[in-house]
Amino acid sequence: xxxxxxxxxxxxxxxxxxxxxxxxxxxxxxxxxxxxxxxxxxxxxxxxxxxxxxxxxxxxxxxxxxxxxxxxxxxxxxxxxxxxxxxxxxxxxxxxxxxxxxxxxxxxxxxxxxxxxxxxxxxxxxxxxxxxxxxxxxxxxxxxxxxxxxxxxxxxxxxxxxxxxxxxxxxxxxxxxxxxxxxxxxxxxxxxxxxxxxxxxxxxxxxxxxxxxxxxxxxxxxxxxxxxxxxxxxxxxxxxxxxxxxxxxxxxxxxxxxxxxxxxxxxxxxxxxxxxxxxxxxxxxxxxxxxxxxxxxxxxxxxxxxxxxxxxxxxxxxxxxxxxxxxxxxxxxxxxxxxxxxxxxxxxxxxxxxxxxxxxxxxxxxxxxxxxxxxxxxxxxxxxxxxxxxxxxxxxxxxxxxxxxxxxxxxxxxxxxxxxxxxxx
Amino acid sequence: xxxxxxxxxxxxxxxxxxxxxxxxxxxxxxxxxxxxxxxxxxxxxxxxxxxxxxxxxxxxxxxxxxxxxxxxxxxxxxxxxxxxxxxxxxxxxxxxxxxxxxxxxxxx
Numbered sequence: 001x002x003x004x005x006x007x008x009x010x011x012x013x014x015x016x017x018x019x020x021x022x023x024x025x026x027x028x029x030x031x032x033x034x035x036x037x038x039x040x041x042x043x044x045x046x047x048x049x050x051x052x053x054x055x056x057x058x059x060x061x062x063x064x065x066x067x068x069x070x071x072x073x074x075x076x077x078x079x080x081x082x083x084x085x086x087x088x089x090x091x092x093x094x095x096x097x098x099x100x101x102x103x104x105x106x107x108x109x110x111x112x113x114x115x116x117x118x119x120x121x122x123x124x125x126x127x128x129x130x131x132x133x134x135x136x137x138x139x140x141x142x143x144x145x146x147x148x149x150x151x152x153x154x155x156x157x158x159x160x161x162x163x164x165x166x167x168x169x170x171x172x173x174x175x176x177x178x179x180x181x182x183x184x185x186x187x188x189x190x191x192x193x194x195x196x197x198x199x200x201x202x203x204x205x206x207x208x209x210x211x212x213x214x215x216x217x218x219x220x221x222x223x224x225x226x227x228x229x230x231x232x233x234x235x236x237x238x239x240x241x242x243x244x245x246x247x248x249x250x251x252x253x254x255x256x257x258x259x260x261x262x263x264x265x266x267x268x269x270x271x272x273x274x275x276x277x278x279x280x281x282x283x284x285x286x287x288x289x290x291x292x293x294x295x296x297x298x299x300x301x302x303x304x305x306x307x308x309x310x311x312x313x314x315x316x317x318x319x320x321x322x323x324x325x326x327x328x329x330x331x332x333x334x335x336x337x338x339x340x341x342x343x344x345x346x347x348x349x350x351x352x353x354x355x356x357x358x359x360x361x362x363x364x365x366x367x368x369x370x371x372x373x374x375x376x377x378x379x380x381x382x383x384x385x386x387x388x389x390x391x392x393x394x395x396x397x398x399x400x401x402x403x404x405x406x407x408x409x410x411x412x413x414x415x416x417x418x419x420x421x422x423x424x425x
Numbered sequence: 426x427x428x429x430x431x432x433x434x435x436x437x438x439x440x441x442x443x444x445x446x447x448x449x450x451x452x453x454x455x456x457x458x459x460x461x462x463x464x465x466x467x468x469x470x471x472x473x474x475x476x477x478x479x480x481x482x483x484x485x486x487x488x489x490x491x492x493x494x495x496x497x498x499x500x501x502x503x504x505x506x507x508x509x510x511x512x513x514x515x516x517x518x519x520x521x522x523x524x525x526x527x528x529x530x531x532x533x
């Protein structure tokens with residue numbers, strides 16, 4: 001060799017994984033030998049896991065599926081606000097990937113993608129690569145920490161959680177609420193729309209208020225909303241706050257948080273500085289990092305434009321984007337991601353046979369919010385493909401609950417059971 | 426119209442499916458299957474509900490169509506189904522009914 005090993009590795013620093021044999025220039029281990037038609041899926045949340053299962057089911061197991069996910073288990077972010085309220089624990093929302101893997105013959109790789117080459121149709125991981133015929137990415141959201149001075153990923157892991165990806169931060173936030181003395185203030189900051197789960201923050205306010213009502217009734221919930229008004233189920237949330245938690249919840253619109261004093265737990269807005277006992281900043285969001293690696297994020301730098309018949313990226317052929325990362329006037333939710341996954345894989349199966357995808361896709365969405373330990377409210381809509389607009393448009397007739405109820409609360413719990421079963425079992 | 430384009434194959438498939446319910450070798454009406462797929466979030470995969478919402482797998486076709494029409498008109502009061510039913514045509518109710526009637530009820 002003409003160069004020493006250290007210089008050789010430096011040459012490879014442009015994000016391409018180097019295999020164990022430096023004697024072969026830029027060699028990389030093919031992690032699973034590709035034999036026939038293959039779809040690689042990155043992200044095994046509501047979108048990616050659904051895509052993996054349904055691709056196997058609807059292709060009669062003919063298409064090989066490789067599913068890449070960094071988390072060892074699935075945790076549902078929907079309903080995770082009830083961990084803050086106290087009616088669930090995070091383990092109630094956790095499910096293994098074993099059944100998904102074994103029952104449907106899915107190759108599951110636990111790992112992180114380091115780079116994507118759309119021309120070579122290759123996905124790079126730390127210890128090798130995978131080639132694909134088609135790639136589906138379902139990377140959820142990542143946070144724009146640069147929009148809030150003082151906030152970093154590390155700060156959210158250690159002291160000021162967002163808890164907007166269910167797991168350790170959810171548990172940490174619950175512990176902070178438990179440790180808070182009676183009479184304290186929980187301040188919650190909501191970013192400007194669009195963001196993952198429009199009603200989520202208002203549901204969180206309800207759940208924390210419910211916990212306070214039963215345990216530390218002198219405490220307060222302060223909502224600093226960057227938006228000019230409540231973005232979802234407004235009447236129902238306001239009624240819940242007024243009827244169930246009178247005097248406990250204060251809502252301030254047009255109050256974007258621009259800076260945070262981490263040690264003092266002070267949130268700075270245009271109008272005032274707010275000191276909280278427990279501070280929960282939900283930062284502005286954009287498409288998950290993997291979308292940037294794939295080069296499919298749009299000019300806005302935030303979301304990915306797709307063809308709504310197949311979810312194929314408008315930037316790169318053979319790369320499909322589903323879930324939160326998609327640029328659309330659609331709610332960003334686990335339910336939508338799962339529904340989109342099914343349209344996407346149905347289309348991929350047709351396209352891989354040289355056929356046209358279904359020209360009339362539809363998505364049915366139901367979204368429940370738990371406004372107390374037992375009562376829920378919903379919003380429900382069917383979305384139909386509009387050929388003129390080349391977009392999914394809400395059909396007439398959708399809407400919200402007439403009122404909160406325990407029956408809806410029961411349906412919300414059944415929704416969680418059924419969707420997790422549909423996605424993972 | 427896109428819906429009319431699917432009518433003839435759906436009718437053929439509906440006849441085949443009603444004769445051979447659960448048989449994997451006969452062609453599936455993929456459009457009906459795709460439409461019914463987002464029902465799974467509450468009604469389970471292929472209509473095999475694991476609780477709460479009714480099981481749709483193997484449900485009598487005529488009953489299914491009647492319920493969806495009743496949800497759509499409001500004759501049968503509900504929480505979410507009135508809103509969902511309004512998103513589909515009566516013809517689509519027939520297609521969905523055929524699809525679900527052909528699914529095997531697999532208790533989970």
